Amino acid sequence: MADRGEPPEGPPGSPTGGSEDEYRSLVFDESFVRAARLQEFSAQERMEDHAPAVRSLPSRHWRTGSRAAIALILLIALAFGTAVFMGLRHPYQAPAGRRAEPLTSTVVPLAPRGVVPGGSPEALLAKSPAAQFGKGAAGINLPAIRRTDDFSDSQVASALTTVKDYLVASSLDPDVLTGATARPVELLLDPGQTAQFERSMNRSQDDGEHAAAGWLVRFDPAKVALAGSDIRVRGTLSYREEGADTLEVVSDHTFTYVLRPAAAGPQRTGGDSLFTVRRELHFRFDREDLRLHRLEVRSSYVQAGPQSCPADTTGALRPLLAGQRAVSRGPAGTDPYATGRPTAALCGTLAVSSPQAPTRSPAPPRGPEAPPASQSPWSRP
Secondary structure, eight states, rough: OOTTTTTOOOOOOOOSSSSSSTTTTTOOOOHHHHSSEEOOOHHHHSTTTOOEEEEEEEOOHHHHHHHHHHHHHHHHHHHHHHHHHHHHTTTTTTOOOOOOOOEEEEEEEEEEEOOOOOOOOHHHHTGGGGGEEEGGGGOOOOOOOOOOSSSSSHHHHHHHHHHHHHHHHHOOOHHTTTOOOOOOOOTOOOGGGGGHHHHHHHBTTTTBBBGGGGTOOOTTTTEESSSSSOOOOEEEEEEEETTEEEEEEEEEEEEEEEEEOSSSSSSTTOEEEEEEEEEEEEEOOOHHHHTTTTTTTEEOOOOOOOOOOOOOOSSSSSOTTTTTTSSSSSSOOOOTOOOOOOOOOOOEEEOOOOOOOOOOOOOOOHHHHHGOOOOOOBBOO
């Protein structure tokens, strides 16, 4: 029989332990120990009051929970990324903005039949059809503004106001007329036409796209000066829808300037003369242009005189002043055998009509005779 101090299985080292074989199959490896929920405190910890013999280890379930949360976050991020990608690749997304087309222009010099008459500005204007024209910007009148099928009243008004600003900047601004600057005109253009405009100003060319006179009225400051600021203007503005997202405005105005030689010092009496420019411009607006107060000049047709037919008017108009006459030969020749873009030299004869007496505007139609604005594609003043 074992002593009271000896364990039941016998003293240590006994070859025949009491129940050693009973626990031989149990192996407490490292993973088993780490997975245990109970752990014995150290001797120092057991010396503290009311300290339990063992501590409970934190549960390992948090690792499983954190993994599930991470997987859920990744799944949500993947779903969000897929939605964004499909949205960007959606076959029915809004089309990209329309690019501005290049301006096409035609400039026709008008040659006088005889000597250019001279006189004082008042006398010259009184004897010309421009006597009844408006003065400066006051001569550019807006038509009645009515909404269209796809554009509101305010959008139509914005388009017409922008066109008027362009006409004022390109036809009436003294700094633009004398070639000092072209910036006021450029600021109103769609950015898609800026490069073409700058090339037309710096390297003008008679190719139907890069003539300065297609964009604005400009005189050679070394030869011509403005005789005062009394510029007479008359013309019309009209508009229509070109599509659900495009509005077109057409301007047709005649500008009459009083010019004199650019010589320094006092001018001779009666040395002023008239110069007339008729500009028919087609403008186009998309909704972005309307919002940003800018426009696209689609085409330009200009007649200007008195000038000589062979004169190069690509960079600036070259008026004939008081006492001068046009050369006898016709416009510059055109070679049909030349390679490259074909050009046609155009020229007309200046025939000024007699001054027109002021006429009373006809009364507008009344009742059922006046068609609604929506039934007419064009609206004119």
